[in-house]
Amino acid sequence: MWKVCKYTLIDLARNRFALGYAGLLLLVSLGLFLLEGDPTQALISLTQVALALVPLLTLIFTVIYFYNQYEFTVLLAVQPLHRRSILLAQLLAVTIAMLVAFFFGLGLPVLVYCPNAAGWTLLLTGAALTAVFTAIGGLVAVKNRDRARGVGIGLVTWVMMVLVYDALLLWIMFSFSDRPIEPVIVPLAALNPIDLARILVMLKIDLAALLGYTGAVYQQFFGSAGGMLVAFVALLLWVLLPATWAVRAFARKDL
Amino acid sequence: MDRIVIEGLGKRYGRQWALRGVNARFAPGEVVMVIGPNGSGKTTLIKCLLGLVRANEGAIHVQGREVGADPTYRATIGYMPQLAEFPRELTVDQLLRMMNDIRNARSGSTDDRLIKALGVDVLLDKRIGTLSGGMRQKVSAVLAFRYRPTVLVLDEPTAGLDPVSAHTLLNAVQETRRNGTTVLITSHIMEEVQQLGDRLAYLQDGRLRALLAPETILDITGETSLSKALPKYLAQLPSAHVESL
Numbered sequence: 001m002w003k004v005c006k007y008t009l010i011d012l013a014r015n016r017f018a019l020g021y022a023g024l025l026l027l028v029s030l031g032l033f034l035l036e037g038d039p040t041q042a043l044i045s046l047t048q049v050a051l052a053l054v055p056l057l058t059l060i061f062t063v064i065y066f067y068n069q070y071e072f073t074v075l076l077a078v079q080p081l082h083r084r085s086i087l088l089a090q091l092l093a094v095t096i097a098m099l100v101a102f103f104f105g106l107g108l109p110v111l112v113y114c115p116n117a118a119g120w121t122l123l124l125t126g127a128a129l130t131a132v133f134t135a136i137g138g139l140v141a142v143k144n145r146d147r148a149r150g151v152g153i154g155l156v157t158w159v160m161m162v163l164v165y166d167a168l169l170l171w172i173m174f175s176f177s178d179r180p181i182e183p184v185i186v187p188l189a190a191l192n193p194i195d196l197a198r199i200l201v202m203l204k205i206d207l208a209a210l211l212g213y214t215g216a217v218y219q220q221f222f223g224s225a226g227g228m229l230v231a232f233v234a235l236l237l238w239v240l241l242p243a244t245w246a247v248r249a250f251a252r253k254d255l
Numbered sequence: 256m257d258r259i260v261i262e263g264l265g266k267r268y269g270r271q272w273a274l275r276g277v278n279a280r281f282a283p284g285e286v287v288m289v290i291g292p293n294g295s296g297k298t299t300l301i302k303c304l305l306g307l308v309r310a311n312e313g314a315i316h317v318q319g320r321e322v323g324a325d326p327t328y329r330a331t332i333g334y335m336p337q338l339a340e341f342p343r344e345l346t347v348d349q350l351l352r353m354m355n356d357i358r359n360a361r362s363g364s365t366d367d368r369l370i371k372a373l374g375v376d377v378l379l380d381k382r383i384g385t386l387s388g389g390m391r392q393k394v395s396a397v398l399a400f401r402y403r404p405t406v407l408v409l410d411e412p413t414a415g416l417d418p419v420s421a422h423t424l425l426n427a428v429q430e431t432r433r434n435g436t437t438v439l440i441t442s443h444i445m446e447e448v449q450q451l452g453d454r455l456a457y458l459q460d461g462r463l464r465a466l467l468a469p470e471t472i473l474d475i476t477g478e479t480s481l482s483k484a485l486p487k488y489l490a491q492l493p494s495a496h497v498e499s500l
Contacts, residue, residue, distance in 0.1 A: 007353040011342035014382075071340030075398075078305045079357050080330040254268075254308040 001085040008093035025105025033113040055133045062137025067147045087250040095134040118204035125197035132238040139246040182217040258437040265312030273299040286438040288452035295458040333404030339395035343384030409440045445482035
C-alpha cells in the first residue's frame with residue numbers, strides 16, 4: 001500500500017490542479033486578510049468561502065483524478081496487490097496532497113494573521129472536510145464508470161450539502177418556529193459535515209450569540225467535551241463510511 | 256502440466272452472457288492468439304484470467320492456483336494492455352522503480368533487454384505526460400516482459416507501434432516463448448496470428464468456436480493465407496460447434 005501511495009504522491013506533487021488549488025486558496029486567504037482590517041472579520045469571510053470551496057474543489061479533483069488514473073489502476077490491479085490496498089493507497093495519497101495544498105494555501109495565512117482558537121478550528125475542520133470529500137469523491141468514482149456521470153453526481157452531492165440541506169433546515173425551523181425544535185436541529189445540523197464545520201468555527205468566533213436560542217443550544221452542546229466528541233466522531237464517520245464503501249465496492253468491481 | 260486451465264468459464268453482464276462454456280488448456284511455451292469479432296468475448300476472457308472481472312461460472316487455474324481473491328498468482332503474469340496510460344507526472348524511470356517496488360524486484364533480477372531494444376533507455380528522464388501514445392506503448396511492453404513472467408498476456412500489442420518496434424516486440428515474444436512462457440495475444444492482424452501462433456482461439460458471441468493450430472486451418476481449407484482460410488473454415492462449422500480440446 002505504501003509503495004503505491006508514495007508514487008501517487010510524487011505524481012500529485014507536480015499536478016497542476018493541486019498546485020492551482022493551493023494558489024487559489026492562498027490568493028483568497030491573503031486577499032481577505034489584507035483587505036479586511038479586522039482579522040476576525042476576515043476569518044468569518046474566509047470561513048464562508050473555505051467551507052464552500054474546499055469541499056467542491058476537493059470532491060471534483062478527486063473524482064477527475066480517479067477517472068484519469070483508471071487505466072493505470074487496472075494495471076495495478078494486475079500486479080500481485082490486494083485491490084483494497086490499491087484504492088486505500090490512492091485515497092490516502094489524494095487526501096495527503098489536498099491537505100498539503102489546503103495548509104499551504106489557507107493554513108499559512110490563517111496562522112500568520114489569525115493564530116487563535118477560531119483560526120485553528122477553521123484549519124482543523126477544513127482538514128476534516130478535505131478528508132471527507134476525498135472519501136466521497138473516491139466513492140463516486142468507484143461506483144460510476146462514466147466520467148461525466150461521476151462529475152455530475154459529485155456536483156449534485158456538493159449542492160445538496162452546501163445549499164439544499166441548509167434550505168431544508170431553514171424550512172423546518174421556519175415551519176416549526178412556534179415549537180422548541182432546537183434539540184432536533186442540532187443533531188440534524190451535525191449530520192451534514194459542512195454545517196458541522198461551520199457551527200464549530202462560529203462557536204469559536206463567538207457568533208453563536210447572534211443566532212439566539214439556537215446559538216445557545218449549539219453552544220451548550222458543542223461547547224461541552226461530549227459535544228466535541230460527538231462532532232469529532234461525526235466527522236470521522238463521514239470519512240470512514242464512504243472510504244470503506246468505496247474500498248469494498250472496488251474490491252468486488254469488474255474492471 | 257498445463258500452465259493455464261479454463262473450465263466451464265462463463266461471465267454475464269446483466270442478462271447478457273459475454274462468455275459462456277469456455278474450456279481450454281494452454282501449455283508452457285505455447286503462443287495462443289485470441290481472435291474474434293468485436294464483442295466476441297476476447298477482452299472478457301483475458302480479464303477473467305487476470306482477475307479483473309469475476310466469472311459467474313467455472314474457474315481458471317494458473318500454474319495450479321485458482322484465480323480468485325488471492326493476488327499472489329499475478330506475480331507470475333506480465334500484462335500489456337491495449338491502452339497504455341500511466342501517472343502523467345512520473346518519469347519513466349520513476350514508473351519502472353514503482354513497478355520494481357511493487358514486484359519486490361531485486362537489482363539484476365529483471366529482464367531489461369527491451370528497454371534498450373525499444374529505445375526506452377533514452378526516455379527514462381522524461382515525464383510520461385510528454386510521451387506519445389507509441390512511446391507509452393513501448394514502456395508498457397517493457398513492463399510486461401520485465402519481471403520474467405511465466406504467463407504473458409498482450410492485448411493488441413502492436414497497435415500503435417511503429418513497424419520496427421512491432422518487429423522487435425514480436426521477436427521478444429518468440430524469445431520468451433522459447434524460455435517456456437505461455438503467451439496469450441489478442442490481435443486482428445492475421446499475418447501476426449499466422450506467424451506467431453501455435454494455436455488460435457476463435458471466439459464468437461462469447462463461445463470458443465475453435466482452438467487449433469493455424470496450419471490445421473490452412474490444411475483443411477487448402478488456402479495459403481489465414482485471412483482467407485479462417486472465414487472459409489468458420490463457414491463450414493455448425494453454429495453451435497465448440498472445438499473439443
